[in-house]
Amino acid sequence: MASIAVPLIEAAATRVLAGLGVGVAGSIAVDSAKKRQEAADKAASTPIARVDACTDDSSKCKNCPPDKGAPYLRNTAGWSDDSITYQVRIAQMPPAPTGFLTEWLFNGVTFDGFDSAQCLLKEAKARYDQFFDMFRQVRPWWKDGADKIIDEAYRQAAAAMPRPPVQLRWHFMEPISYRYFSRIINAAYPDVEVVFQP
Structure with a gap:
């Protein structure tokens, strides 16, 4: 025009x-x-670029606040092999001693992974479809578990600041839990990425 x-x-x-x-x-x-x-x-x-976000894998984000965080060892006693394997694959964190996973502690909150080059904090959720019934509703006996997942997402979103440059991405291994939690998380925090990644 x-x-x-x-x-x-x-x-x-x-x-x-x-x-x-x-x-x-x-x-x-x-x-x-x-x-x-x-x-x-x-x-x-021209496409509008996010001015402060660091998304180029080949370069280091110059001012990434989570760089001030620290590794955190998470005890995996009672975890399924699937959950451990999924978190290791998604988080891409350094190896930990047997019985532990390395996570990232930033602003007093733990995250499953951190990619400094992208200024990206990550969370991985593996086998959660088992907690939903055939109507894709949370099983009544697991309501507190679902609430804990939602609280964790909100705590992480509040800690993963400022956005940008900080990014937060939640990964779900299974489709039902992905659909359920992505609606809730994105309603509260539209800038938090929630992905289905088997």
Whole structure:
């Protein structure tokens, strides 16, 4: 629409300036206005980038607040092998002693993983579909468990600040739990990414 307006504005400006006796100066002003309009049109057509977010895997985020965090050893006693394997795969954290997983502690809250290059904190949830009935509702006996997951998401979202540059992504291994929790998390924190990743 702006590209249609430029010729009309240029023609009107030329006539007005010519009528005022400003021939050469008017033509320079019109050329200047035209260049500014072209620059604005070009800027409007380019994708808008998040100014502070670091998303390039090959470069280090220069100012990533979670870099001030620290590794945290999580005891995995009672965890299923699937849950441990899934967290290791998603979190991509350094190895830990047997019976533990390395997590990341930032702003007093633990996260399953942290990728400094992307300024990305991660959480991995593996086998949670078992806690839903055939109607995809939380089983009554696990209501407190679901509430704890939601509370954990809210605590992490409050700690993963400022956004940007800090990013928070939750990964779910199974589809029912993904659909259930993604709606709740995104309703409260639309900027927290929730993904289904088997």
